Amino acid sequence: MTAAAMDSRPRVPFYRRPVAARILMPIAVIVVWYLVYWTLGSRIFEPPHRVFEFMWNELTLETRLRNGKGPSNLYQMFGLTVVRLFAGFAIAMVVGTVIGLAMGLSKSVNAFFHDWVMAVLAMPALVWALFLGLVFGPQGNQAPIYACILAGIPFVIINVREGVRNTPKELFDMARAFGVPQNKITRNVLLPSLMPFLFAAVRYAFSVGWKGLVIAEVFASDSGMGWAIKFWYDAHQTRGVIGYALFFVAFALALEKLLFEPLAEKAFKWRPRVGDVGVVEEQFLLDQTVEGALEVEQFTGGESDG
Amino acid sequence: MRRAHARRTATTIREVSDIVVTTDERPEGRQRSAEEERLLAQRRRDTRNKWLWRIAGYVVVLLIWEYGFQAIMELIAGRSLNDALLPGPIRILQTIPDIWEDGEMLSNFGATLTRIGIGFGVSFIAGALIGLFTQNKWLDSFFRDLVVVSLTSPGLVWALTGLIIWGFKPLGWIFAIFMTTFALVSVNISEGVRALPKDLLDMAKAFGVSSIDRQRHIVIPHLAPYIFTAVRFGFSIAWKVTVLTEVFSSNKGIGFQMRVTSQVFQLDEFFTWVLSFFVFALFLEKVVLQRAEDRYFRWRQEVAT
Numbered sequence: 001m002t003a004a005a006m007d008s009r010p011r012v013p014f015y016r017r018p019v020a021a022r023i024l025m026p027i028a029v030i031v032v033w034y035l036v037y038w039t040l041g042s043r044i045f046e047p048p049h050r051v052f053e054f055m056w057n058e059l060t061l062e063t064r065l066r067n068g069k070g071p072s073n074l075y076q077m078f079g080l081t082v083v084r085l086f087a088g089f090a091i092a093m094v095v096g097t098v099i100g101l102a103m104g105l106s107k108s109v110n111a112f113f114h115d116w117v118m119a120v121l122a123m124p125a126l127v128w129a130l131f132l133g134l135v136f137g138p139q140g141n142q143a144p145i146y147a148c149i150l151a152g153i154p155f156v157i158i159n160v161r162e163g164v165r166n167t168p169k170e171l172f173d174m175a176r177a178f179g180v181p182q183n184k185i186t187r188n189v190l191l192p193s194l195m196p197f198l199f200a201a202v203r204y205a206f207s208v209g210w211k212g213l214v215i216a217e218v219f220a221s222d223s224g225m226g227w228a229i230k231f232w233y234d235a236h237q238t239r240g241v242i243g244y245a246l247f248f249v250a251f252a253l254a255l256e257k258l259l260f261e262p263l264a265e266k267a268f269k270w271r272p273r274v275g276d277v278g279v280v281e282e283q284f285l286l287d288q289t290v291e292g293a294l295e296v297e298q299f300t301g302g303e304s305d306g
Numbered sequence: 307m308r309r310a311h312a313r314r315t316a317t318t319i320r321e322v323s324d325i326v327v328t329t330d331e332r333p334e335g336r337q338r339s340a341e342e343e344r345l346l347a348q349r350r351r352d353t354r355n356k357w358l359w360r361i362a363g364y365v366v367v368l369l370i371w372e373y374g375f376q377a378i379m380e381l382i383a384g385r386s387l388n389d390a391l392l393p394g395p396i397r398i399l400q401t402i403p404d405i406w407e408d409g410e411m412l413s414n415f416g417a418t419l420t421r422i423g424i425g426f427g428v429s430f431i432a433g434a435l436i437g438l439f440t441q442n443k444w445l446d447s448f449f450r451d452l453v454v455v456s457l458t459s460p461g462l463v464w465a466l467t468g469l470i471i472w473g474f475k476p477l478g479w480i481f482a483i484f485m486t487t488f489a490l491v492s493v494n495i496s497e498g499v500r501a502l503p504k505d506l507l508d509m510a511k512a513f514g515v516s517s518i519d520r521q522r523h524i525v526i527p528h529l530a531p532y533i534f535t536a537v538r539f540g541f542s543i544a545w546k547v548t549v550l551t552e553v554f555s556s557n558k559g560i561g562f563q564m565r566v567t568s569q570v571f572q573l574d575e576f577f578t579w580v581l582s583f584f585v586f587a588l589f590l591e592k593v594v595l596q597r598a599e600d601r602y603f604r605w606r607q608e609v610a611t
Contacts, residue, residue: 016444018443018444018446018447019447020444021444021446021447021448022447022448022450022451024448025448025449025450025451025452026451028448029452040471040472042471042473045470045471045472088519107352107355107356107359108355108356108359110357111356111357111358111359111360111363112359112360112362112363112366113363114360114363115360116363116367121585122542122584122587122588123584124546124550125546126546126549126550126564127564127580128555128560129574130564130565130568131568131573131576132549133568134391134568134571134573135379135383135387135391135392136383142382142383145307146382165376166375183404210460211460211461211462214460214462214463215460215462215550218462226462229462229463229466233466233469233470236470238470238471241466241467241470242467242470245459245464245466245467247462248459248463249455249458249459249463252458252459252460253454253455253458255458256454256458287524306334306373
């Protein structure tokens, strides 16, 4: 019994507390994994301890991939993927913000681009990966970076557009009436009201760009994390596939927990609740309909709870 | 005036929503005011403007795709490209009848739809159950990390993992579809259950409404929007993952055709497959599901207006 359990709250057995359930989940996964391994009797499927051993060897640089003169260990490949991710993300942010601002400010520009942005939004990343792989070839960074941009940019565009549409017009008028200089208006009126939308754009461009990038590396690259998982898959090495899959999951979780959640807290300190903002959350939201608004509400509510 | 008054006193929901629709209309015999005229003209101009720009968007993009695509891609790639790699929209349209005549279109669409149906059906039921379970605090924290993992990790990871565990057996791709879609379903269902109108249920119980009637008239109408949302969200993810699993573990279906055509550099056929299924999936998502939803909610006025 820890000290925390001894305090004045009514005694609840440890196993009935939510914390216990959270700890139980990974244990249950491992148990199910062993059960599947024993019942399946597959020659290539491997039990958890071997996969963990593999992951440990990767982390401590025991094993190396034979990739000619290219990057050959986990850290190099991971670094390569992260560099591509940031490059694609930065380009998507800049270009997407420009288009999004134009679409938010002008109805004509919006009508011009709207359907095509939605088409890019709904297109599976696999399509970009296969196509760009053929056009640019597997060498170099071009195909993965463009795939990352194409996957992420619609989120930036739509969120920035919604942000511009949601800026309070009265504040602008008032600022002008009181003769506030333009740069001050931009900094104190436009940016704060755009902030939650830009933040949503960053978050979704990142996580969707990451998914698109990985697929592009599998089909259209000869290096990076995606390529590594493909390498182990082609070698029929379960430990490699599942091990790298777990690295992916760990990276995505780390990004969410260590980068976006603290960032969100910092960016919205002055707001009562992030959930109040009607940002465009996921790729399913194709239009701003009545139900569209409802969906956003449901989805954000669910996610912030979950 | 009297008619409107009589209607206003009407009690059924259908007639209430009638008023909402009809009060927007101009009473007969009254002239429009100048202000109304101006607004109407403005609105008409806006609509026309919007459609003009929209059509301009289509024309410009399609023209660039047809005539400037190769030059642009060569500029970006920094080398000359075979024009078979960059089919224009006209070429893609021309390949549709070829594929249709081979009779491949229907069988491949059918294969993919079967996969989506089975995979998404399983994940929806399981996801809904998990959503119900998470009303319990303990089970909620039990599933929390699994849901977060499912929402954040790429579908590709699950496609390959399922494949290496179960091979080409259906369980492999069902696992992949499940791992990517169940979280969306369970999150939405759990939100819906959490927001159930407890006071209405208590009242119904107090007045002795039978359990079946309570489910039918309170619980299901309340949950319906959440279920529709879950289906639409889930479907839009499920079809992409399904196509991805077909690339690796199928000898039929859209994903398989995408792999084969891209491997033999037949990009015109590749785009025909991609775009035809893309349009079809959007049609299901935006038209069929949306229609079903609208029909179901016809009685609700906020949707009708």
